[in-house]
Amino acid sequence: MEHPTNILIVDADQTLAKALEQMLSDQGHHVEKLCTGKAAFESLARKTPELVILDLQLPDTDGWHVFEQVSDLGDACPVVVVTGRELSEQAVTTLLNGPGDYLRKPISAEELAAVVQRTLENIRLRKELACLRSQKGGCYDQPSIVACSREMGQVLEMVDKIASSDAATVFIQGESGTGKELVARAIHYQSARASQPFMAINCAAVPQTLLESELMGHEKGAFTDAKNVKKGLFELADGGTVFLDEIGDMDPAMQAKLLRVLEERTFRRVGGTRDIKVDVRIVSATNRDLHKAMEDKSFRPDLYYRIGVIPVQIPPLRERRDDILPLAEFFIRQFNREFNKKVRGISRMAQKILLEYSWPGNIRELRNVIERSVILECEEQLLVENLPRELVAQSVGDNIGPLNFQLPPEGVDIEDIERELIRQALEMAQGNQTQAAKLLRLGIDAFRYRMKKFGFM
Numbered sequence: 001m002e003h004p005t006n007i008l009i010v011d012a013d014q015t016l017a018k019a020l021e022q023m024l025s026d027q028g029h030h031v032e033k034l035c036t037g038k039a040a041f042e043s044l045a046r047k048t049p050e051l052v053i054l055d056l057q058l059p060d061t062d063g064w065h066v067f068e069q070v071s072d073l074g075d076a077c078p079v080v081v082v083t084g085r086e087l088s089e090q091a092v093t094t095l096l097n098g099p100g101d102y103l104r105k106p107i108s109a110e111e112l113a114a115v116v117q118r119t120l121e122n123i124r125l126r127k128e129l130a131c132l133r134s135q136k137g138g139c140y141d142q143p144s145i146v147a148c149s150r151e152m153g154q155v156l157e158m159v160d161k162i163a164s165s166d167a168a169t170v171f172i173q174g175e176s177g178t179g180k181e182l183v184a185r186a187i188h189y190q191s192a193r194a195s196q197p198f199m200a201i202n203c204a205a206v207p208q209t210l211l212e213s214e215l216m217g218h219e220k221g222a223f224t225d226a227k228n229v230k231k232g233l234f235e236l237a238d239g240g241t242v243f244l245d246e247i248g249d250m251d252p253a254m255q256a257k258l259l260r261v262l263e264e265r266t267f268r269r270v271g272g273t274r275d276i277k278v279d280v281r282i283v284s285a286t287n288r289d290l291h292k293a294m295e296d297k298s299f300r301p302d303l304y305y306r307i308g309v310i311p312v313q314i315p316p317l318r319e320r321r322d323d324i325l326p327l328a329e330f331f332i333r334q335f336n337r338e339f340n341k342k343v344r345g346i347s348r349m350a351q352k353i354l355l356e357y358s359w360p361g362n363i364r365e366l367r368n369v370i371e372r373s374v375i376l377e378c379e380e381q382l383l384v385e386n387l388p389r390e391l392v393a394q395s396v397g398d399n400i401g402p403l404n405f406q407l408p409p410e411g412v413d414i415e416d417i418e419r420e421l422i423r424q425a426l427e428m429a430q431g432n433q434t435q436a437a438k439l440l441r442l443g444i445d446a447f448r449y450r451m452k453k454f455g456f457m
């Protein structure tokens with residue numbers, strides 16, 4: 001289930017309502033069950049549910065009054081109406097024109113649950129559509145692709161040019177988690193193809209034996225499991241964009257077939273005899289070095305030259321440090337909204353650690369770190385102790401490591417270094433001695449002993 005839905009059941013028939021409540025709660029939804037119009041009005045005044053199941057025969061109120069109040073919420077709250085009464089044609093039309101449904105009693109809890117399921121699926125699709133529309137309408141400019149560094153600015157300029165050119169193929173290269181799929185989507189949604197589908201597939205995640213049928217579809221009976229004709233992504237995305245992620249992992253036989261699609265814009269479904277022509281832009285991406293793959297003969301040079309006509313290189317996060325804090329703030333805002341938190345910023349020391357860390361997993365890793373910190377740990381501000389230990393350890397390690405510390409010719413007093421480390425650890429841990437001791441891999445007693453020795457307590 002994508003996310004639990006808040007459902008309000010208003011029904012005087014307790015047997016039906018109870019059975020339905022049980023079923024929906026078992027599916028993980030939040031259900032409130034009421035049996036009078038008065039209780040329904042009070043509940044609606046407090047909060048807006050995402051779905052209402054309403055019996056029109058209520059003991060104290062005409063159910064239509066409740067219906068009218070809920071319909072004022074429009075598409076935001078569909079109503080599934082249940083009634084034992086014969087309704088006028090006009091009433092039925094009103095019900096069917098709304099975002100909900102209408103059912104005549106007697107009806108079993110199972111039948112009702114099936115209708116609720118369908119309505120929930122409608123809600124989900126509507127939300128998805130609204131989200132896609134908002135993405136198309138500009139969510140892919142600054143607010144969604146954070147790009148404050150010069151390097152990402154150049155990538156976005158490239159995206160603009162490619163989007164307006166309708167070049168047939170685009171090749172995006174970058175380490176894992178650098179935002180290749182996000183850039184591919186931006187190209188699609190800024191292009192004239194935006195109203196047509198964007199279809200993505202990870203070529204490494206699909207067994208190679210199935211990849212051909214995923215991309216090109218299959219005819220009925222093409223293989224044992226092919227019980228029906230199936231369209232592949234190229235057909236489904238006709239007029240739009242197909243994003244082939246991890247193309248470097250595609251096996252040679254499939255590479256040859258893809259080459260034909262790129263050259264002739266036609267293909268055959270698996271088991272088919274008819275050429276199918278499509279108009280799709282193919283954006284491919286990989287985090288592998290395709291030059292090396294060509295040298296060891298695992299990637300076809302002719303395919304490489306076809307897909308690589310317009311290359312876009314996305315630099316790793318460690319090479320565009322100006323993006324780190326804006327991205328972290330962006331994710332804090334995103335997770336504040338998602339988890340109803342109120343984190344307002346990042347402490348100075350935590351910023352320093354985020355800036356110094358090498359981010360081998362790039363933006364995906366940064367996103368995960370912020371998500372974890374926002375959910376699990378931080379209150380008002382994201383502090384050093386909210387960050388995973390390995391991040392903090394690497395930052396401290398880098399500062400005192402052999403690369404950054406050079407013994408001066410006149411030598412040093414080792415106790416001065418020790419004192420400085422104790423001071424920095426305390427600062428970084430914002431005075432928390434247990435955390436500070438951990439940063440220096442010391443037990444708390446050994447740490448306190450040194451604090452005393454160097455006059456910190």
Ligand SMILES: Nc1ncnc2c1ncn2[C@@H]1O[C@H](COP(=O)(O)OP(=O)(O)OP(=O)(O)O)[C@@H](O)[C@H]1O
Nearest residue numbers: 144145146175176177178179180181182287363364
């Ligand atoms: N510039 C950015 N601004 C905002 N979010 C970003 C940015 N770049 C990447 N992200 C987010 O980081 C995550 C990883 O991005 P994405 O999946 O596009 O990376 P990828 O390079 O395609 O990864 P992989 O190689 O593993 O498929 C996603 O949640 C994406 O939304």
